[in-house]
């Protein structure tokens with residue numbers, strides 16, 4: 556009896572050790588693949604001054620990318636740049652390049668891209684991440700707020716994409732990543748302006764992917780659920796002021812670092828889509844498509860709750 560159980564334990568120990576070694580090997584080879592794929596690539600990250608964009612900048616920089624940090628707040632971008640430099644002093648990396656960008660000002664988009672070309676000659680990867688959310692009922696949201704959020708989240712990203720495409724097509728190489736949201740797949744009340752922009756981005760990206768396949772340009776859409784960033788603090792209310800509240804769901808969401816790691820893995824594997832979400836948003840996506848009447852019932856109940 557004793558011999559049998561000790562032999563069983565030995566067998567279990569050996570299996571676990573082999574499993575662990577295989578897992579470590581797999582991680583090692585993937586890290587190598589990631590570094591080889593990304594090293595020297597020119598990557599533009601919009602919304603790099605905080606949250607997911609900032610976390611992405613860290614993963615890309617430490618993997619040898621020439622990262623362009625873009626957003627409105629130059630001071631925050633400089634902080635991110637210094638963080639990147641100080642955290643990776645022992646690694647071989649390229650100095651990040653800070654460029655001011657306001658996605659709402661569409662006339663700035665082409666000059667912005669030209670500045671990147673002046674510095675690096677081309678762009679390998681564009682990550683359309685910068686964006687702003689919304690809190691407010693449709694009745695209480697002014698059309699100006701709808702337009703503002705559509706300009707930043709949709710037209711800003713579309714305009715930037717159109718500005719980088721000609722050179723990518725000419726080079727027959729490139730990757731465009733859209734940071735959408737699960738709210739690009741389902742709409743929830745009191746976030747109408749935000750959900751509309753993300754649904755629009757999803758449709759644009761799906762068309763773009765089909766049209767760019769012949770030019771060897773890869774298009775990916777990332778749909779995160781709740782991520783712990785300043786997104787709810789910065790969300791615009793119906794009158795256009797900042798919501799200024801850290802939502803519970805956002806505070807307890809995934810870390811931006813975790814999400815950034817998943818996104819970069821997706822980029823290296825050139826996946827078309829990635830949903831990084833908790834159970835409830837995943838369930839909502841399922842219900843919206845398979846049991847729509849139940850979904851609409853739940854959303855009508857939710858609309859009566861607070862923002």
Ligand SMILES: NC(=O)c1ccc[n+]([C@@H]2O[C@H](COP(=O)([O-])OP(=O)(O)OC[C@H]3O[C@@H](n4cnc5c(N)ncnc54)[C@H](OP(=O)(O)O)[C@@H]3O)[C@@H](O)[C@H]2O)c1
Nearest residue numbers: 602604605606607626627628657658685686736782784785
């Ligand atoms: N956090 C979540 O739960 C979640 C979930 C799904 C999707 N997302 C998406 O993830 C992306 C990043 O958001 P986050 O969660 O990291 O929120 P965040 O911390 O508020 O970051 C938003 C970023 O967008 C930039 N931005 C805002 N307005 C801009 C404008 N007019 N022009 C240029 N940049 C602008 C901000 O920079 P400046 O203020 O310096 O311009 C900031 O860097 C957004 O597209 C968001 O919709 C977030």
